Amino acid sequence: MKDLYTFDTTEHWARVTYTEVQAAYRAFFDELGIPYLVAEADSGAMGGNLSHEYHFESQQGEDKIMCCDSCDYIANEEVARRRPGAVASIESLAALRVWLGVSKDRKTFVAAWFPGTDGGGSASKDEVNLHALKAAEPTLDTAVEDPSRLWREFTKPGKIIHLLDPRLRLPQGNSSLLETANWASGLVKSLRASLTSNSTRTTPLEVSSIRTGDACPMCNEGSLLVRQVVEVGHTFHLGHRYKNEANANTDCEMGCHGIGVSRLVGAVAGIMADDKGLNWPPGIAPFEVVVVHGKENAEDAEKLYDGIIGSAHTPALDAVLDDRDRNIAYKLKDADQIGYPVIVVLGKTWAGKKKKAEIQCRRLGVIELVGEDEVAERVAECLRRLKSSVSS
Structure with missing residues (x-):
């Protein structure tokens, strides 16, 4: 768990801090490029009266949240309500x-x-x-x-x-x-x-569980959808917890926030994997791009790799060169199973005067041949598309 604790001298500034932490968490999840949901939550034993959970939708998730199909109401099953029905x-x-x-x-x-x-x-x-x-x-x-x-x-x-x-x-x-x-x-x-x-x-009290189709408590038109999720983060505003550093009578306002790093990695792996293997988003992939080559193209692959990580026309990319003494089919299968976002292949199309590298991005469905001078730019474009593909 990656924890963050905040302390403010007034409730006003504590809530400002809470909003800033929420914005930082949203930016982090945005960068992953995986749809996520932010739900109202119960503070439980933590205390306080303001908290939110951050979820990935997953059929393997153990939690449930309720979302309105018309307005922006989202709440976890502990605090979710429905519009009262007829008595x-x-x-x-x-x-x-x-x-x-x-x-x-x-x-x-x-x-x-x-x-x-x-x-x-x-x-x-x-x-x-x-x-x-x-x-x-x-x-x-x-x-x-x-x-x-x-x-x-x-x-x-x-x-x-x-x-x-x-x-x-x-x-x-x-x-x-x-x-x-x-x-x-x-x-x-x-x-x-x-x-x-x-x-x-x-x-x-509301005894029965909320079901898909129940009326939204916040609007007159909406119906609730029950979605299965895995929680990967939480923000709490706890309120009064400690005295200030001078031990004066004014209570400090405390916040407690956290991202479940190990749970997040497991959730992403489960959500993104397919029949070929893992499929990491660029933000948490071991490398953004891997260069794979046959034995006959080893020297050219090293030059191309150097260009990708230090191109004058594109931002430096986080890349790795697979220079193991293995055939290209073995390396490609490994690359798919490991789940690199983008794969650059120097195979048969690179032979002779063709000099065409193959760019693969499984998540975007991209398989294209590009010239040597275009490789860094096309890889960077694929990564930009991956990072902007979130729809929360």
Whole structure:
């Protein structure tokens, strides 16, 4: 993790610093040329009331974020909201669903109730917002795979907590779900028969997880898209944390920021790799360009390499010459697997008077023959296109 800690004397300047760090992080991710998303986030144990996460979209990612298809609302699953839907009376709701949970000490039982879209009954973990449930009941053990088994085993738990989705409305004058017999499904009746309702309480919160198609909370036209991502960076404004250097009464405003370097490298490798091998963006590639040649072109390749790294007409490029005593096919396969952004090949087209080098850029789909004097310029152009290809 590449960490950065900031200290300011006032909240105003701390927020200015926060904005500057955000700009620096965006510039860094822009340079990679890989689409990324910046989402509102929960500060969690870090504290403070302002934080953002930086994500790459990836099917291998373990996190989810919610994006509006109409406005710029983006939030992670811990803080994401949807526009409230119509309130449904549970007296007439046929698709009432419930998720059953249990505390770590197995003395508190949790029933989370919400309206279903595909029938009533018992709900699975992916149907509920575990972050909201955990916030409402911190002792909840979300790692238990089958909490309902524990419900069946204990006939007299110490406490039952009911967490009620705000889209449900309790019958007038009745605050206990277990005591409402006229609408109770078979599942609810079973719970009522096996559990006591002593010490129950009802807490309203958004119980069910957000799904693609839910209404955006920030605009009237948009719908939310749920996207699978991997987090590669985070910025936090923590607020008051330390006294100033003179130990005066004025608190310093602290910020904490970080980029997960090892996670970022793994994420980029997974996103960019194809059936030929890795495919690094120029910003983190081991070299921007590799010069590959056959044995008969070794001397010319060295001259061309010297021109690429020190051309008078283009910026100096970060290049490497593959001068190993191997055939050109072996070197080309290696170059693809390593994932150099641009490959310069001195092969058959360089023989005799032709003197044509082959420029390859897999990501841009470029395979072209150019003259010796054009090589440095064409390589530099490919790299410019790669670096400007981001669309966040």
